Each structure stands twice: as C-alpha cells, then as structure tokens.
Amino acid sequence: MATSTVTRVRRQLPSSPWLFAAPGLLITGVFILYPFVSTVVSAFTDRRTLVPGKFVGLANFRELLHDDMFWIGLRNSTLYIVCVVPALVVLPLLLALLVQKNIPGITFFRSAFYTPVVASIVVVGLIWVWLLDERGLINSLLESVGVGRVGFLSDQWLLLFSAMAVTVWKGLGYYMIIYLAALANVPRELHEAAAVDGAGAVRRFRTVTVPAVRSTMVLVGALSSVAAFKVFSEVYLMAGPSGGPAGEDTTLVMLVQRTGTGLTGRVGYASAISLVVFVVTVALMLLVLRADRREAS
Amino acid sequence: MSVSRRTLAAAAFVALVLPLSACGSGGDDGGSGDASGKVEGDITFQTWNLRANFKSYFDGVIADFEKQYPGTHVKWIDQPAEGYADKISADAAGGTLPDVVNVSPDLVAPLAKAGLALDLDKAAAKYRKEYLPGAWASHRIPGMTGTYAFPWYLNTGPLFYNKSLFKKAGLDPDSPPKTYDDLFADALTMAHKSDGKVATLANVPTIEDFGRYGVELMNKEGTAFTFNDAKGVQLLSKYKELYDAKALDPQALTATPESSGRKFLTEAVAMNPGSALDLDNFKKQAPNLYKNIGITDQITSTGHVNMYVMGVMVNSRTKRTPAAVAFAHYVTDAEHQMSFAKKVAIFPSTAGSLEDPYFTKEDGTDETRVRIAAAKSLKNAVNYTPVLFSDQMKTALRNEVAKALQGKESPKAALDNAVKACNTLLQQQG
Numbered sequence: 001m002a003t004s005t006v007t008r009v010r011r012q013l014p015s016s017p018w019l020f021a022a023p024g025l026l027i028t029g030v031f032i033l034y035p036f037v038s039t040v041v042s043a044f045t046d047r048r049t050l051v052p053g054k055f056v057g058l059a060n061f062r063e064l065l066h067d068d069m070f071w072i073g074l075r076n077s078t079l080y081i082v083c084v085v086p087a088l089v090v091l092p093l094l095l096a097l098l099v100q101k102n103i104p105g106i107t108f109f110r111s112a113f114y115t116p117v118v119a120s121i122v123v124v125g126l127i128w129v130w131l132l133d134e135r136g137l138i139n140s141l142l143e144s145v146g147v148g149r150v151g152f153l154s155d156q157w158l159l160l161f162s163a164m165a166v167t168v169w170k171g172l173g174y175y176m177i178i179y180l181a182a183l184a185n186v187p188r189e190l191h192e193a194a195a196v197d198g199a200g201a202v203r204r205f206r207t208v209t210v211p212a213v214r215s216t217m218v219l220v221g222a223l224s225s226v227a228a229f230k231v232f233s234e235v236y237l238m239a240g241p242s243g244g245p246a247g248e249d250t251t252l253v254m255l256v257q258r259t260g261t262g263l264t265g266r267v268g269y270a271s272a273i274s275l276v277v278f279v280v281t282v283a284l285m286l287l288v289l290r291a292d293r294r295e296a297s
Numbered sequence: 298m299s300v301s302r303r304t305l306a307a308a309a310f311v312a313l314v315l316p317l318s319a320c321g322s323g324g325d326d327g328g329s330g331d332a333s334g335k336v337e338g339d340i341t342f343q344t345w346n347l348r349a350n351f352k353s354y355f356d357g358v359i360a361d362f363e364k365q366y367p368g369t370h371v372k373w374i375d376q377p378a379e380g381y382a383d384k385i386s387a388d389a390a391g392g393t394l395p396d397v398v399n400v401s402p403d404l405v406a407p408l409a410k411a412g413l414a415l416d417l418d419k420a421a422a423k424y425r426k427e428y429l430p431g432a433w434a435s436h437r438i439p440g441m442t443g444t445y446a447f448p449w450y451l452n453t454g455p456l457f458y459n460k461s462l463f464k465k466a467g468l469d470p471d472s473p474p475k476t477y478d479d480l481f482a483d484a485l486t487m488a489h490k491s492d493g494k495v496a497t498l499a500n501v502p503t504i505e506d507f508g509r510y511g512v513e514l515m516n517k518e519g520t521a522f523t524f525n526d527a528k529g530v531q532l533l534s535k536y537k538e539l540y541d542a543k544a545l546d547p548q549a550l551t552a553t554p555e556s557s558g559r560k561f562l563t564e565a566v567a568m569n570p571g572s573a574l575d576l577d578n579f580k581k582q583a584p585n586l587y588k589n590i591g592i593t594d595q596i597t598s599t600g601h602v603n604m605y606v607m608g609v610m611v612n613s614r615t616k617r618t619p620a621a622v623a624f625a626h627y628v629t630d631a632e633h634q635m636s637f638a639k640k641v642a643i644f645p646s647t648a649g650s651l652e653d654p655y656f657t658k659e660d661g662t663d664e665t666r667v668r669i670a671a672a673k674s675l676k677n678a679v680n681y682t683p684v685l686f687s688d689q690m691k692t693a694l695r696n697e698v699a700k701a702l703q704g705k706e707s708p709k710a711a712l713d714n715a716v717k718a719c720n721t722l723l724q725q726q727g
Contacts, residue, residue, distance in 0.1 A: 050411035245550035246699035
C-alpha cells in the first residue's frame, strides 16, 4: 500500500526528490561548491581584490616554490600535525579513562575538562598571552623558583610550541567526549576476563581498551590532523598578525589570510596556497584511512 | 516531464561556473563624474567605527543636510574598526560600495587605481581652497593625476612617557627625548640602570619612524621604495643596539598596539605613543602611572611629526554624484569639522581652523595641554605613510626588521630585502 503510494507520487511529480533536496543543494552549492570552484579557478589567475585576473597557468604555483614564507608556513603546519596529533589522540583517551569511572564529583571534572572547548578561542588566546607574557603569571612563577624568565612569546620555537600547547589544551575535552562514547561500548566482560587471566591495568589498556577504541582513535587522528594543518586562530592570537618574530611562526592558513585579504590582496596567489592546503588535507585523510584499513586487514 | 541526470548536472555546472566569469569584473555602470546637477536623491554614507560614540552628532549632521537640500536622504552605515579594509574590499568587489565612504589615504589608493574613487580635482575643485594644502594633497596617488578624497580630520598622537621610570634611571623627567639620537641615548641609559628590566620602547621601527628619522622613503616619481639608503641602515643599526641592550622590549618583534599599550600600563616600558583619549584610560586603570605621566611630541629628527589623515571619498559609480559630493563636502567643511573636533580629540583639516582659540588657549587641564601641543605640531606635520604602502608591505618590512634585530641578517641586507619585497608588491598592484 505504502509502496504504491510512493510510486504514484513519483509518477505524478518526478522531480519531487530534487525539490526536497533543493534547500540543502542550494546551500551546499552557494557556500561550498561555488567558493571551491571559484578558488580553483582563481588559483590559475593573477586576480587581485579589485582587479579581475587573467589566466596565468601555473605561474602562482611556480612562485610558491620560490616563496620562503610558503615553505615556512608548510614547515609550521606540518610540525603542528607532528606534535599536536599524537597528543590529541592519546591524552584525551587517558582523560576519558579517568573520568569514565562513576565516583562522586566526577561530573565536575568532566565539565571542567570540557570547558575550554566551549570557551571562545579569542578569549582563550588572550588569557594565554597574558599568562605567558614576559611579566605574566607563568614567568613570575618561574622566576620565583630561580629558573628565570622564558621568552614564550618572543622566541620563534617557544611561541609555536606554546600555541600547540593551547591547541591541545583546548581540544582535550572535545576528543575526550568522543572517547567516552567509544569506551561506553567496550564490553565490561572483556575487562573482567582479562583481569581473571591476571592482566594488570596497563596490560588491559593495551590489549582490551586500545583495540576496542582503535577506530575511534583513527577518527580522532584524522579530525585532529586536518584541524592541526589548518590552524590559524591560536597562532594568530599569540604570534600576532605578522606571524611571530620575522614571520617565522606563520602557518599556511595565516599566509592565505595575509596574502589574499585587504584592498591590495593577491586573491589568485592566495587561492593557489589554499589549493595546496586542500590537497595536503585530502592526502592526510586518505593516508589515515589507508593506514587504518591496512591495520584492520 | 522528467529531467535527465545529465541535463541537471549541466545546469548545476553552468549555474556554478557562469557567475565566475563575472567575478571581479566590475563593469563601468556607474554615474557620471559631474557634480554640477541638482543635489537630490538617496545616498549611503559609511563611517569607520564612529556610531558607538558619535551617533547623535552624525544624526544631527545628516538631518541638517537633508533640511538644507530637500529631496535628499542619507542612509548612514557604520562599520567596526576591525576588518574595515576587508569590508570595503568586499563591497568594492561586489559593486556595493556606498556613495560616500570614510577612508584613509592608504585605503583610497587601491580604490582610485580601480577607478572607484571620484577625482575631486575635477568634480569638486571649487572646494579645494577651503582645506589646508597639505591635507588636500594627502589623497593624491603617485602615478595618477587627481585627488581622490576630501580631507577630514587630522591627528598626531602625542608620546606618553613614565616620569617615574625616567627619574629612577637618573634621566631628567622634565626633559624627554625629542630626536632619535636623544631617544637612543636615553633608552640605553634606562636599560643599563634597570639591568635590562625596563625597556624604553615596545615597538619595532615602522615606515613612519624611517620617515621621521629623515630617510627618503620613495623616489620622486613614487615608483620605487628607497628606505634602504645609508640613513635607513643607520636607524635600523641603532634599533639593533637597543634590542641587544634590552632597551627595546624583547616582545617588540610580535607587538601590536594593544600589547605595547598594556606594557606601558604595567610600567614595563617607559614610552608609548597614544592619543588624548588614553589619559582617561590611565586615570582609571593605572592611577600610579597617571600621577607620573609625561606628555611630549613624537620623536623626530626632521623637525616634522607624522600626521594621520582621515578622508571622505565619493564612489565614482554613484548614481547621485551631486548629492554625494555635496554631502562629502558638508561633513568635512570647516563648520562641521570644528564641531566634531569639540566632541573628540581630532583636528580639522580646513584652512584657518587650527587658529581657533580652542586649539591655542590653555585652560590648565591635561586634555587641553595635549590638544594645544598636538595642534601646534600639526601645523608643520607631514604624512610620512606612503599612500601606496599596503598591509602586505608593512608585514614585509616588519619581518625583515625583525631578522635584523635578531641578528639573522645585517641591517643593510634586511632593508635591501624589504625594499625588494615592497617594490615587487608595488609592481603587482599595477
């Protein structure tokens, strides 16, 4: 009966599925597909903010190869992945194991660990800038214990690692929640059986917990590596618009923003950088998925 | 009436790609540059972060204008300070630039080059004599003929210094540095006496510092930057000395105006540029600093301080050229600039206005003292910021200066690289 109604409707209004999908398609088209196609087209032109560009072939990409700032951006974005992703795959899992236990007051800790996720990145960034300032709280503490003041915000490497620390601190709660959901699906019997067989806490973590949440770890790895490669706010807020001392902390997305915005922005060149970011991001996702598939097989 | 998948895909592709062909083309569909017709019609007026504090002032100006020119209607829109250039870029690229726009010379330059700013030497030449010659010239673009915005208000921020820190370093708190040579000597003394704990400055040198030091910033034709000359190298070498001695704050390489202001508030640095509005801030947030605040002119070795100019541009594509020109002039005429100056610490760019007793007569308050000192220095001030110096160029200079201060490059090599990068960007601007 239901099937015949559907068939009748289809016959009467063949385009009805498209009509239902139209709002979603329109939004996707206007806000995702159109900007994407526009960026790809612009990447092969010398378009500027107020001047329509002409086709320049691969000139923008050739220029990228000789642009020191592009290589600095690529280095920093890659370093961000190398340092931030392992931390964001492992630490939230450990945190989730800690807060998974149903003991009095645990809700407070779960909420506390999640708070940085909902806090505005601008507010968080400014707070960390104040804390890490040459005369900030952390430096005052270090000085009081005889370590002396550390140039967290003036040394290019310390600045980059400080920004990474903020990214990890802010992301912990988010990935912790994902792990908590995964851990809830790990059968209790597996842990009990392993415990009966004499496995300690570390052994149970290695042989029961990790295999059970492996697919979640892959998901977290993929999500955090894409986010890390596209990092902007933390570095922008802590290193300033010029990207740290001599621009040495610039990331690729910061370079896109700096190059392509404003009245004299080089939209074509910035689009070429964006395209590189896109290709690397897709490649990263594919790598992670392939590694997961190989492990699974 | 089924739609084939291929047809649908083709339609979607055309819908997506077709607009690209029009993207940024900005066809010349605007009005004429003739401002001689009847002043009538609806126009839009965009200001730069002024609504929050001056709503009643602008409402009054607009109401008076509409009364004086029946048949006109001015729609006032205000944009936040943050991202103002990006907003103008989006409007200009999208063909939605308002009829009358509040701009600074560096913003008007790319708009004029794109043919979006009305040449006032042609459309409003009769008003030219009402303004200070230097102010009128500030919206001329090298390589182009014409003037592309009415000069509006001027400013030249005073330099604040902490008398208490000067005293502790054994420096005369009533005799602050005036020239760069004085500044370098005092800064090194301050760093030495405080064992590197108190820096005198919180910012690396900007293009305006090079100008005030007497460096030739561009060639006469305005086609190339030249700040890598011997004098430029000398200035950067001196700053390197300051940086090594911690007379320049170690975080200066990443400083923003906000962060350096905070350093001054916390008495970590002894000098900082600002405006008369900062006095209130000091009074509320740092009463101890306020008690010891010293106010002096910008440091300059040329005898001229730097002047910041704000302007009002008319969109060349406006459909209401007479009304837009009349309103831009109305906002910036002597009467309205004077009344605006009495509401906020800015200075009129109209001829003779700075002779008004408001800018010459002391009344014993700090605010008046700052105002009179600034008005006095404005009389021979120079706008050292080249109108073609874009944000990208500022970043290029800043990064090369940072490399020199860190010792990664010699001052000469750093400035050569900065000039090369800026000249490349200049050529790309067209």
